[in-house]
Amino acid sequence: MHHTFLNRLTEEYNSDLDHAGINGERIASRLAELSKIGSEENGGLTRIGYSMEEKQAKELVISWMKEAGLSVVMDGAGNVFGRLEGQKDSAAVMSGSHLDSVPNGGHFDGPLGVLSALEVVEAWKDTGYTPPAPFEVAIFTDEEGSRFKTGLTGSRSFMGKVSNEELDHLRDESGKTFDEVIEAYGSNRESYLEAHDKSKDLKLFVEVHIEQGTVLEKHNEPAGIVNGIAGPSWLEVSFKGKAGHAGNTPMENRKDPVIAAGIFVHEIESLPRKVSQTAVATVGKMNVIPNGVNVIAQEVNLMVDIRDITEETRDKLLEMIHQKAEEIAAKRGIEVTWNINTRIKPLPIDPDLQGKLAAIMEKQGIKPVYIPSGAGHDAMIIGGEVPVAMIFTRSKDGISHNPEEWSSLNDCVNTVHVLKRFVEEIMEED
Amino acid sequence: MHHTFLNRLTEEYNSDLDHAGINGERIASRLAELSKIGSEENGGLTRIGYSMEEKQAKELVISWMKEAGLSVVMDGAGNVFGRLEGQKDSAAVMSGSHLDSVPNGGHFDGPLGVLSALEVVEAWKDTGYTPPAPFEVAIFTDEEGSRFKTGLTGSRSFMGKVSNEELDHLRDESGKTFDEVIEAYGSNRESYLEAHDKSKDLKLFVEVHIEQGTVLEKHNEPAGIVNGIAGPSWLEVSFKGKAGHAGNTPMENRKDPVIAAGIFVHEIESLPRKVSQTAVATVGKMNVIPNGVNVIAQEVNLMVDIRDITEETRDKLLEMIHQKAEEIAAKRGIEVTWNINTRIKPLPIDPDLQGKLAAIMEKQGIKPVYIPSGAGHDAMIIGGEVPVAMIFTRSKDGISHNPEEWSSLNDCVNTVHVLKRFVEEIMEED
Numbered sequence: 102m103h104h105t106f107l108n109r110l111t112e113e114y115n116s117d118l119d120h121a122g123i124n125g126e127r128i129a130s131r132l133a134e135l136s137k138i139g140s141e142e143n144g145g146l147t148r149i150g151y152s153m154e155e156k157q158a159k160e161l162v163i164s165w166m167k168e169a170g171l172s173v174v175m176d177g178a179g180n181v182f183g184r185l186e187g188q189k190d191s192a193a194v195m196s197g198s199h200l201d202s203v204p205n206g207g208h209f210d211g212p213l214g215v216l217s218a219l220e221v222v223e224a225w226k227d228t229g230y231t232p233p234a235p236f237e238v239a240i241f242t243d244e245e246g247s248r249f250k251t252g253l254t255g256s257r258s259f260m261g262k263v264s265n266e267e268l269d270h271l272r273d274e275s276g277k278t279f280d281e282v283i284e285a286y287g288s289n290r291e292s293y294l295e296a297h298d299k300s301k302d303l304k305l306f307v308e309v310h311i312e313q314g315t316v317l318e319k320h321n322e323p324a325g326i327v328n329g330i331a332g333p334s335w336l337e338v339s340f341k342g343k344a345g346h347a348g349n350t351p352m353e354n355r356k357d358p359v360i361a362a363g364i365f366v367h368e369i370e371s372l373p374r375k376v377s378q379t380a381v382a383t384v385g386k387m388n389v390i391p392n393g394v395n396v397i398a399q400e401v402n403l404m405v406d407i408r409d410i411t412e413e414t415r416d417k418l419l420e421m422i423h424q425k426a427e428e429i430a431a432k433r434g435i436e437v438t439w440n441i442n443t444r445i446k447p448l449p450i451d452p453d454l455q456g457k458l459a460a461i462m463e464k465q466g467i468k469p470v471y472i473p474s475g476a477g478h479d480a481m482i483i484g485g486e487v488p489v490a491m492i493f494t495r496s497k498d499g500i501s502h503n504p505e506e507w508s509s510l511n512d513c514v515n516t517v518h519v520l521k522r523f524v525e526e527i528m529e530e531d
Numbered sequence: 532m533h534h535t536f537l538n539r540l541t542e543e544y545n546s547d548l549d550h551a552g553i554n555g556e557r558i559a560s561r562l563a564e565l566s567k568i569g570s571e572e573n574g575g576l577t578r579i580g581y582s583m584e585e586k587q588a589k590e591l592v593i594s595w596m597k598e599a600g601l602s603v604v605m606d607g608a609g610n611v612f613g614r615l616e617g618q619k620d621s622a623a624v625m626s627g628s629h630l631d632s633v634p635n636g637g638h639f640d641g642p643l644g645v646l647s648a649l650e651v652v653e654a655w656k657d658t659g660y661t662p663p664a665p666f667e668v669a670i671f672t673d674e675e676g677s678r679f680k681t682g683l684t685g686s687r688s689f690m691g692k693v694s695n696e697e698l699d700h701l702r703d704e705s706g707k708t709f710d711e712v713i714e715a716y717g718s719n720r721e722s723y724l725e726a727h728d729k730s731k732d733l734k735l736f737v738e739v740h741i742e743q744g745t746v747l748e749k750h751n752e753p754a755g756i757v758n759g760i761a762g763p764s765w766l767e768v769s770f771k772g773k774a775g776h777a778g779n780t781p782m783e784n785r786k787d788p789v790i791a792a793g794i795f796v797h798e799i800e801s802l803p804r805k806v807s808q809t810a811v812a813t814v815g816k817m818n819v820i821p822n823g824v825n826v827i828a829q830e831v832n833l834m835v836d837i838r839d840i841t842e843e844t845r846d847k848l849l850e851m852i853h854q855k856a857e858e859i860a861a862k863r864g865i866e867v868t869w870n871i872n873t874r875i876k877p878l879p880i881d882p883d884l885q886g887k888l889a890a891i892m893e894k895q896g897i898k899p900v901y902i903p904s905g906a907g908h909d910a911m912i913i914g915g916e917v918p919v920a921m922i923f924t925r926s927k928d929g930i931s932h933n934p935e936e937w938s939s940l941n942d943c944v945n946t947v948h949v950l951k952r953f954v955e956e957i958m959e960e961d
Contacts, residue, residue, distance in 0.1 A: 314784075352743070365793070370787075384790075392815070
């Protein structure tokens with residue numbers, strides 16, 4: 102499939118996009134080289150955090166970084182930074198993403214962000230440009246968190262957001278502890294926790310990532326501007342009714358929690374638009390107890406995933422949804438209990454940075470489309486303390502975490518042009 | 532618990548109900564004796580069809596039948612018939628039920644019907660009454676069908692409704708075939724299938740059973756008249772939408788099958804009353820795929836249990852529900868598939884027989900309450916060819932198939948009085 106992967110990338114490529122030092126074929130061949138490490142027979146990719154495959158992928162990119170003239174360091178968490186010195190020794194601009202994947206995932210989620218940042222360096226090298234400020238290409242480790250069912254552990258350790266206690270509780274699928282895994286990877290807990298001390302004086306972090314949604318496809322644009330990274334809240338709701346025989350309980354005598362849950366799921370649908378244009382709420386997990394064909398259920402347990410790019414609107418939506426559950430339960434004489442079991446702070450993105458990206462895109466003939474990122478990204482973690490921007494690349498059918506994940510080379514290269522101009526403008530600012 | 536069971540039965544007993552030869556204490560002590568066979572520590576009962584416990588329970592009742600002067604036969608299916616000859620050798624009236632239980636079930640579902648029929652014989656014996664026609668007390672085997680995940684196999688074999696082919700496919704939980712089980716029980720397949728040849732010339736079959744619902748409790752009456760036995764239809768419905776990331780898919784771009792299923796479940800609630808006062812429809816089983824917190828579901832599979840006491844109204848309701856699913860799916864751009872995987876003929880009960888029961892109840896100070904039986908019973912099988920009546924006894928909180936199953940002794944004895952007068956009137960008719 103690797104030959105096909107490269108062919109598929111390049112066959113529709115418009116080589117007019119090769120200018121300002123950016124080279125589509127180089128990006129394509131590197132995506133194709135990376136796609137071989139951890140590839141699955143069905144075309145998918147399995148490159149779990151802290152696996153030998155993730156390490157091998159990093160080593161390949163490190164070799165490219167060195168060829169491009171970057172000085173490379175890896176911290177105790179396994180994060181890789183390739184640094185290009187600038188004309189001045191000021192705060193650096195950083196760009197990058199990750200190289201790990203979910204099991205049987207795709208080839209763009211992560212690698213595109215790393216290779217886009219590296220391509221900016223290659224373009225500068227090819228055009229003899231020295232940036233005004235230092236630039237770093239970053240590979241954050243274990244973004245997907247598939248190893249320990251966590252997430253963003255590389256960027257979190259970089260930002261000093263992992264505690265000793267959290268590490269104590271981790272076990273991978275085979276039962277290995279965090280210490281066993283990190284030592285096999287060539288580091289240890291002490292160095293892992295010290296990764297934060299190596300963190301940089303950063304002016305800005307910018308991440309290119311595939312959209313994993315269909316907004317750009319609908320607008321028919323190659324790239325878009327992330328206007329915020331939504332933090333999810335997970336509301337656990339349990340409706341408890343009265344179990345009974347499906348044949349022996351007249352409709353009028355029922356307290357059926359399945360119907361309460363049905364009304365609830367339907368009512369939720371119209372609530373996000375009451376708080377903002379970017380809010381979403383989803384019931385994707387629902388369990389009926391006892392789940393028998395001829396038994397009126399005793400209980401329905403469900404989870405509502407609630408997101409928005411500002412905490413205020415997200416929490417307002419959470420409250421509306423919670424009130425709706427109480428209202429439905431009260432009306433139907435059913436008991437409801439609830440619990441908020443996850444609450445991650447959303448990260449709104451500075452409108453000035455969004456405006457800068459918009460101006461660059463317009464010059465490139467791309468109509469600016471603003472998209473909330475529903476998924477978490479390394480940029481969300483770094484954004485807690487450093488100005489952050491994100492650029493999305495159109496995803497075919499919005500599919501990701503799947504072998505079918507795809508972005509056309511034209512879209513990828515268009516995105517790299519936006520990234521390069523953006524980094525240059527940020528550096529040229531002062 | 533057995534001492535407590537008997538005490539609990541007798542402590543609130545109103546001994547004014549002991550007349551016409553019927554003796555509450557005898558019924559109570561027999562219920563208590565039976566409750567010991569297969570009893571569980573939590574107060575529940577496990578007396579699976581074709582188990583040694585079921586056999587032992589039959590043997591105990593057979594000993595009582597013989598003491599009461601009945602001549603007893605057991606057919607090849609394990610059904611037991613205790614016969615009292617009448618003044619004339621005409622067609623017999625039969626009454627009875629079953630002694631098997633579901634795993635960890637209760638002590639009234641089945642035994643009450645057998646002991647009520649036997650108590651009629653005891654009352655006649657005590658008052659020196661010889662009935663005009665023969666009377667048979669029946670114990671049908673394996674009514675619950677817990678052994679092979681079937682149901683009503685004793686009454687079905689008695690009515691010639693079990694095929695060789697069906698038996699070929701049966702396996703119990705331990706993997707035993709039907710032949711292995713029936714031979715260990717002391718019979719064999721040939722004799723089992725010949726049970727039908729032993730079937731009787733019956734004028735009527737009448738079954739006493741606990742209500743397993745709360746209609747009588749709501750009307751505050753000890754016993755009620757079954758106006759039909761509902762045959763279930765099971766409609767399997769599958770809504771297929773478009774999976775997506777819960778964070779990256781705007782509300783407007785979704786095809787969420789969970790919402791379609793939610794609307795469907797809610798809309799179903801009001802449909803039964805559009806066809807009749809006795810129809811019911813229940814979604815008790817629903818599975819969301821893939822059932823992930825942050826994933827818009829791909830698919831929801833659910834089962835609708837649809838019942839009524841006439842086939843015409845039941846099928847009309849089935850059609851309305853099916854149409855509703857199509858309508859919701861079409862409106863939301865979602866795919867729906869469906870399949871009817873069970874369709875059992877309902878058994879309406881002759882209004883003349885219901886009227887006879889009503890007149891008897893009124894004389895006893897019981898206001899007639901008419902109740903559809905949502906669950907299947909041996910009477911439903913026999914009713915295919917023989918006139919059938921059923922009397923329900925009030926169930927505490929409607930609970931059954933559970934250790935909490937309970938009917939007060941007063942309610943049980945009131946029901947036996949109704950049964951006795953009913954059998955006498957049927958026999959005295961010609």
